[in-house]
Amino acid sequence: MKTFARWVLAGAMVFAGLSHLFWARKEFQAQVPDLVTEVLPIDKDGVVVASGAVEMMLGAALVALPRERRRVGALLAAFFVAIFPGNIAQALGEREGFGLDSGRARWGRLLFQPVLVAWALWSTSPSRR
Secondary structure, three states: OHHHHHHHHHHHHHHHHHHHHOOOHHHHHOOOOHHHHHHOOOOHHHHHHHHHHHHHHHHHHHHHOHHHHHHHHHHHHHHHHHHHHHHHHHHHOOOOOOOOOOHHHHHHHHOHHHHHHHHHHHHOOOOOO
């Protein structure tokens, strides 16, 4: 079951990364907090492209580096924590994206982030025998 969950997560990460680069760049820009571009010398599109590349690499690593699975899972969980402020910024700024056109939808989405963290950690943890 963990192997299946890890492969599904890997596929989802690669898909999400590709969407950052191609068909959903504008949608993802709505999630980039203004503070990021005020503090760092990068625009919102650059943040979206960079985070998409990281998502694809982490997704591929979940499958391609089985001996590093725990480390990759921890990195992916940390990534999910790191991007959480973007989801909060989208909710606070009432920015539309991905069909999240109401406060209820945007705030409800925040509840899914801990599930992603848990999924990354659980699916890469050693199986008990």
